[in-house]
Amino acid sequence: MRRRVGRKRHQIEWDEIKKIDRRHRTNIRSLSGAIHAPKSTVHRGIQEGKIRSHSNALKPYLSDENKIARLRFFISMLEPSSLQMQPMFKEMFNYVHIDEKWFYLTKESERYYLLPKEDEPYRTCKSKRFITKVMFLAAVARPRFDANGNEEFSGKIGIFPFTCKEPAKQTSKNRLAGTLETKAVLVTKDVIRKCLIEKGYLQFNLNGLNLV
Known part of the structure; x- marks a missing residue:
């Protein structure tokens, strides 16, 4: 009597899914509505390999x-x-790869592991929706290994923030006039060139690398 009793399964022609517009195939709910089947049936089809999920990334037009x-x-x-x-x-032992990366000064939510009687940190920000972002210049190269396979150089050269220290012009509730503040710098081609010359020159030459 196995498979002959109980509610009969919903029969679906899986090949007919090709005819459905892709905008109705972005999640299980929309797909089940398009084929007029329960969501559990679609989920079972995924588990059985009848259909598969695919994460599609947008590609630049060349x-x-x-x-x-x-x-x-x-x-x-x-x-x-x-x-x-x-x-x-x-x-590529004489190549250095550089790239710019954006980082937020802090996160809206952080997880810390504290002792039972340790005070919880109190973090403040003027606006949680508009957290200050800072651009960093990251430089890496190919790692070096000796004849025995031991790492001599990890390939990590450095990461340099585009920030500057400026004294506050006026006194406010947050700080007194003249207090040094860390501010983000507007990054241009000349600023990147200056960073490579002043901050990256010593790092590159210490590792015997040439910037290309």
């Missing part, structure tokens, strides 16, 4: 000029001496 530029960059990263036999990428 013109023909962009594709050619990417191809040229790819070819420039190949070792010229290896093109005749087996193409190989350059070792």
Whole structure:
């Protein structure tokens, strides 16, 4: 009597899902409404492998000029001496990769592990919706290992914030006039160049690297 008693399962032609507009297939609820089936049936179909979930990321549109530029960059990263036999990428031991990253000065909610009788921290911010963001310049390179596989250099060169210290012009309820405040700097091409020369020069040369 197995599978012959009880409520009969809802029969679905899973191939018919292809005809449904994708905007009705973004979650289980909208999909179950489009195929007129219970949500449990759709969920069971996912578990049985009849349908699958897919996270789709938006890709940048590449013109023909962009594709050619990417191809040229790819070819420039190949070792010229290896093109005749087996193409190989350059070792890139003399390259430093730099990128800008945004970080908030703090988070709206933080988790701390405290002792039973330790005082809870009291954090304040003028606006929780508009927390100050600071741009950082991160520099990394290829790690170094010796003949035994031991790490000699992790590849982490440094991360430098685009901030400055300025004295407060007027007295307010938050601080007195003349108190040094940390403020974010408007990042431009000249500011990045100055950061690389003044802050990154010593780091790069200590590790024997050249900025490219």
